[in-house]
Amino acid sequence: MIRSAVLVLAGLILAAEPAFPGGIAPSDKRSGLAEMGPELQAMQRDDTAHPGMLWVQDGADLWARAPTGGAPACSGCHGEARASMRGVAARYPAWDARNGRPIDLQDRINLCRRTHQHVEPLAYESADLLGLTAFVATQSRGMPIAPPEDPRLAPARREGRALFEARMGQLGLSCAICHDDHWGRHLGAAAIPQGHPTGYPLYRLEWQGMGSLQRRLRNCMSGMRAEPYPFGAPDYIALELYLAERAAPLPVETPALRP
Amino acid sequence: MRVRRPAALRLLALASAAAASATRAEEIALPLRPVAVVGDAIPASLTEEAGDPARGRAIVLDRTRGLCLLCHPGPFPEERFQGNLAPDLTGVGARLSEGQLRLRIVDGRLLNPQTIMPSYYSLAGRLRVAAAWQGRPILAAREIEDVVTFLTGLRDPAPGDRTAPVMRPAP
Structure with a gap:
């Protein structure tokens, strides 16, 4: 009796949920x-009138520039961003197995800096972090946002x-x-x-x-x-x-x- | 509609008399005055002195104080960019009594928990309030009365609206 009542209640709650996220x-x-x-x-x-492209261009320069200390540039490992970064922004935030938590694209970039380039993370909202993130994300332009089913x-x-x-x-x-x-x-x-x-x-x-x-x-x-x-x-x-x-x-x- | 009885005199906070000379900053930091809900209204004024409609009008039009026109359109043709998330204030004084207006401004969630109208004189159920606003109502008691007095006077129907204003009966 109680169990069926609970089931009915659960059914009502499910029915009340909008069919789509956000309705x-x-x-x-x-x-x-x-x-x-x-x-x-x-x-x-x-692109020639869009002021945001100035940041993207700066990001492209950063992508190819090796940090001091002998570590590789982003391009040293990832090569041409046009190919290697295509689709990446469309699936972020993603799970970071190393740290056991979800991260967004700017965190991914900073983790890469720390782990592989042995340099300090870029400050949030700094021109460099915005530029590099925008440059990477621009490689996914036009692709559908596709969150991972993780x-x-x-x-x-x-x-x-x-x-x-x-x-x-x-x-x-x-x-x-x-x-x-x-x-x-x-x-x-x-x-x-x-x-x-x-x-x-x-x-x-x-x-x-x-x-x-x-x-x-x-x-x-x-x-x-x-x-x-x-x-x-x-x-x-x-x-x-x-x-x-x-x-x-x-x-x-x-x-x-x-x- | 479920309405709390006066027995549950909504003591939103302990009483504290504001000195008439208090500045707004001082006044808004005071503990909230008690508020008595009767039916769907707060019939009694929150202050000893009567509200001032001119001050109320200024508060209603001020998008950083009253915030009203961000959501409500109203009979203010000189005001550009009025919001349209909430009912038109035109004729609101004919639709609602003074006490009904006061409750809807003080804490409309007592009538409709789903309302998007902010509770202007209640600290109940707040989360993550920024430091500058913690412990403070959106408007001070005197400002609430100024706004109530002003809105009570908005009795003219919209131009072209020939339906007679109807008082909503208390439930």
Whole structure:
């Protein structure tokens, strides 16, 4: 009796879950690119007009430059990024077996620096880390975001979803309230996008510069009057994992351009 | 709708009288005054002095204080870029009583836990509040009364809206 009641209850709970992550139907799913006016879309699509390409070019230089101390450059092991890095950004964050935790692309780059190049990690939001990450991610441009079906990532991805839906800060808002439930509407002057991280690191006109997804998440948390997590916190990786699943299979746009 | 009885006088915090001369920074850092929910309203003012509609209007239009127009459109044609996440404030004073307005601003989640409306005068259930805002309501008691007084006066229907304003009966 109790058991059947529990089963019925479980059935009801399952039925109440939206069919898709975030409740956005595949046919409705779209990048923030689609929300922009034709001029900004054209700027993103034209590499010669896109200010983010300056960072990508710097990243290309870093890729080929060997650090002092005799260790190889990125290209010394990986060769032509065009071939070896194609598709990598589309599947990050990924599981790092050596450390037993999920990592994002910028963490991957810094781990590589430490392990194989024996140099200090690049600081979060530094031009070098943004440039190198953008250069690597640009090699996946146009490929569908394809999160790995690695069961070791599942707990962090669930945690990311819980964080996405958690009300926080003095205003008691959540990511989901705007980006799942009210995308397409206006918060003051701003059209609310679905919040898919298709093009990070990206160039934001508001920043007059390049920034990571973590920087963007911190902006939203400050807007909710919540205490942002420190850069590199596992909470961000969890959110990035959930957001990648939620965004798939939209194409990678790095470097995207946004207002 | 489940409504807490006055027996459960929602003592959101212990009372503390604010000196009339207190600055906003001082006032907003004070412990919250007690709030008595009756039905779907808070009939009693939070302050001894009456709210000031001109100050209330300034708060409603200020996107870093009242924040209202980020989500609500309203009868303010001079204000550009009003949000559209929440009901239009046009005629809200005819739709809701003063006490109903006060409860919806103080803590609308008492009526609808799913509402996206921030609770302007409650510290309940908060997570990860940034240091600058910890322990502080979004608006001070005096500001709540200013806003309530201003919104109560927004009684004109939208232009072209010929339906008579209807008072929602208390449940």
